[in-house]
Amino acid sequence: MSEGAAKGFGKKPEPKEERRKFQAIKGTRDLLPPETALWNRVEQAAQEIFASYGFGEIRLPIFETTDLFARSIGLETDVVSKEMYTFGDRDETSVSLRPEATASVCRAYIEDGMQQLPQPVKLYTIGPMFRRERPQKGRYRQFYQIDAEVLGGSDAPGIDGELIEMVMMFFERLGLEGVQLEINSIGDKQCRPKYVELLRAELQKVKDQLGPDSQRRIETNPLRVLDSKLENEQKLIAGMPHIADHLCEACAENYRGVKKELELRGVKYRENWRLVRGLDYYSRTTFEITAKGLGSQNAVCGGGRYDGLMELLGGPPTRATGFAIGEDRLILSLQETGQTPAPPRRDVYIAWMGTKVYATAIRAARNLRTAGFSVELPPVEQKFGKALGQADKLGARYALILGDNEVSSGEWTLKTLADGTQQKLTEPQLLDFLRNL
């Protein structure tokens, strides 16, 4: 081991911490069986469905230079200004654990020359993100996102429509309950600034009736005031101008197109003119999907179009749209509505006794496993009654009984745990029998 690798450990004297209990860092957690089976099921479904829409998987670094995120997400956003895990690398460059995936996908698109591929390029990625927030229900400091992006090509509403259809299809396949899609258009570089000014002016008129947070946002980000949940602000906000009435013709046309696309695809949506996304790079269509059983952090998916981002990152002008699913929340919702995975089972538990049969037991286990069965082979000899007890506790379907009698006669005993019946089978018969279930 190099000296450098050891640096930083055991530096400060630790007086009397001999029996220190280690625990996971705040906001992080272990995912254990059987819950991990549910995670796998979700990720497999995503892979299958996304593949059917022509998406390929991209695997990305978990950390990047800090300015990639600062540039794309926006310096003023909470995510960048106070929630990133940022540290200096050995050579002083500032790097950050990724708080989301879109910036990295765009970086990769440019860096790996994906403009050369047939457009649009459709990518998805699944993995952990990091944000230093106060944990609560459905919110962790390390959380998982299932992310999909459509890069390049046109801004045809069909692209947004298909993307949204895909998530909805995914949720439906999983049996997610209480799914609600909300959409909005927040305009583009042409029309949004004008609307923001108008909104700011209107908000100024009622400034003294707003709370301190909203007052501050009149200057920093008026759109966010629309997001406020404060009871006494609702009436005022309801009277504010709607962005839909102030979109430029191109944006308005595009928004109509997206809604038409959703209707064509039978996707139910609700328009929410107050839906504003928190990340700077969004433009035009934005959407959010909520589901049942989630507490106050109830968005399982958020996304939208970000046509200007690629240029901002030094790439060619490239249209793009995408979404991120909060996998932790998705799974939470599935669990809250009763989708609990069964604990792992064994097909066959091998109850062997007598050192003479051990070799046979090992061979049987290997052959059964090769044939695709889940097999438990106790590593030491046990009392017979206990072995069956273990088989029972592990939820095994069959117990393969191997003792002197079986080995000498060549007729093995297979016991069905559910009803207690037994049968004698030769080794080839056993495999046949199990295969034909």
Add this chain to the structure above:
RNA sequence: GUGGGAGUAGCUCAGCUGGUAGAGCGUCGGACUGUGGCUCCGAAUGUCGUGGGUUCAAAUCCCAUCUCCCACCCCA
């Protein structure tokens, strides 16, 4: 970053107005050394989240701190 609630065995929790820990479940062992689920018996495991204070005496009262949960905020 700001509030509220909670930390006692692996899990769920009891422990009244201070007298240095208990139940159920689970785990393991036995009754039952070639037939499991039931029943019965037995065992192990806690510096009572951590540190300090009050007291002859603290799981219990006081202060601090950490962690978890929920909400604000923000977002997936």
